[in-house]
Amino acid sequence: MENLNIALIGCGMIGREHIERIQNRIRGAKIVAVCDVFEEGAKKGAEIAGAGTKIYTDFNEAINDPDVNAVVVTTPGQFHKGPVLAAIKAGKPVFSEKPLANTAADGKEIVEAEMAGGKHLVQVGFMRRYDRGYRQVKELIDSGKFGAPMVIKCTHRADGVADDYTTAMAVTDTAIHEIDVLPWLVNDEWDEVQCIMPKTNSKVKNALKDPQIMIMKTKGGIINMLEVNVNCGFGYDINCEVVCENGVVNLPCPSFPTVRYANEVSTKIEDNWILRFIDSYDVEIQDWVDHALKGETGGSSAWDGYVASITADALVKSQTSGVPEKVVTGGTPDFYKK
Ligand SMILES: NC(=O)c1ccc[n+]([C@@H]2O[C@H](COP(=O)([O-])OP(=O)(O)OC[C@H]3O[C@@H](n4cnc5c(N)ncnc54)[C@H](O)[C@@H]3O)[C@@H](O)[C@H]2O)c1
Numbered sequence: 001m002e003n004l005n006i007a008l009i010g011c012g013m014i015g016r017e018h019i020e021r022i023q024n025r026i027r028g029a030k031i032v033a034v035c036d037v038f039e040e041g042a043k044k045g046a047e048i049a050g051a052g053t054k055i056y057t058d059f060n061e062a063i064n065d066p067d068v069n070a071v072v073v074t075t076p077g078q079f080h081k082g083p084v085l086a087a088i089k090a091g092k093p094v095f096s097e098k099p100l101a102n103t104a105a106d107g108k109e110i111v112e113a114e115m116a117g118g119k120h121l122v123q124v125g126f127m128r129r130y131d132r133g134y135r136q137v138k139e140l141i142d143s144g145k146f147g148a149p150m151v152i153k154c155t156h157r158a159d160g161v162a163d164d165y166t167t168a169m170a171v172t173d174t175a176i177h178e179i180d181v182l183p184w185l186v187n188d189e190w191d192e193v194q195c196i197m198p199k200t201n202s203k204v205k206n207a208l209k210d211p212q213i214m215i216m217k218t219k220g221g222i223i224n225m226l227e228v229n230v231n232c233g234f235g236y237d238i239n240c241e242v243v244c245e246n247g248v249v250n251l252p253c254p255s256f257p258t259v260r261y262a263n264e265v266s267t268k269i270e271d272n273w274i275l276r277f278i279d280s281y282d283v284e285i286q287d288w289v290d291h292a293l294k295g296e297t298g299g300s301s302a303w304d305g306y307v308a309s310i311t312a313d314a315l316v317k318s319q320t321s322g323v324p325e326k327v328v329t330g331g332t333p334d335f336y337k338k
């Protein structure tokens with residue numbers, strides 16, 4: 001394969017970002033077809049992609065178009081399974097935005113289909129594995145200089161969320177990033193996870209519980225404390241601090257100039273994920289394209305996505321039970337061992 005001719009499924013917020021990215025900044029790939037259940041949405045996507053882009057409202061038709069040899073899935077998480085399975089069936093490489101699926105049951109179907117086909121075709125959009133800051137943290141930890149990690153403290157804060165954002169989405173849509181990136185960062189696996197609910201922010205006007213505190217223990221005994229707080233009202237604030245035996249590795253928000261003005265010292269905080277992780281998405285999609293052109297996958301595999309969904313299921317269960325819940329994966333199949 002010399003070039004990826006991509007059908008992108010789901011022309012919403014990140015779908016349109018990825019269309020623009022692929023057409024203008026990614027080598028070896030172009031969007032040749034776009035699909036959205038709403039024709040208007042697909043048309044908007046096609047406008048960004050440029051003249052000649054085919055427009056579909058049925059993902060099966062888009063994926064099976066003979067001019068298409070690769071697929072990007074940017075529908076909401078609960079609708080990833082259909083197009084991902086269709087791409088596997090068609091034998092075409094597929095990049096699925098995170099999460100691979102909203103439930104472990106859906107993730108399992110994808111993993112089983114990929115194994116049955118005997119070819120690694122699925123990459124999951126956990127872009128933090130491509131973020132310069134997270135990569136530097138990993139290098140520092142892997143150097144061994146600071147000793148073994150013992151405690152991780154994270155915040156995943158957002159300015160606000162849409163009205164249809166639910167309590168479970170704090171796990172399946174938001175914490176899912178930490179669920180994937182932290183075990184990769186410290187070379188470990190989740191063992192048990194717990195979600196506890198502090199007092200809810202009075203700005204929340206529906207049934208959403210926010211903030212939430214997730215306490216997650218790895219098999220190696222590392223404890224992570226994660227604050228998910230999606231109505232913080234002051235910006236997109238992602239922090240990660242790893243406490244090791246001989247030192248602390250801290251990844252704060254990327255720095256902006258510090259301003260001294262009117263008796264105050266202040267530093268800007270990024271507005272949203274688009275800007276905070278913009279470089280990571282570029283690196284991630286280019287890496288997917290480079291791998292797919294060689295018949296390979298990079299980044300997070302379908303198995304990683306499935307394990308993230310198993311962990312998310314356990315955390316969602318704990319949202320109601322209040323107690324720690326076990327993360328049971330049954331072990332990595334040989335097909336996915338690196
Ligand atoms: N990696 C990241 O940081 C990041 C950031 C934002 C979103 N995301 C992920 O990307 C996905 C999309 O998020 P979004 O914010 O762009 O959502 P969105 O709601 O803005 O867009 C989704 C689009 O998919 C379309 N759609 C739904 N079902 C479809 C189907 N069966 N076939 C074709 N089109 C369909 C909808 O009409 C909509 O236009 C989610 O999984 C989300 O978690 C990831």
Ligand SMILES: O[C@H]1[C@H](O)[C@@H](O)[C@H](O)[C@@H](O)[C@H]1O
Binds near residue numbers: 158173175273
């Ligand atoms: O909580 C949000 C995350 O911080 C972003 O990185 C996206 O994944 C978005 O879809 C989530 O709603």
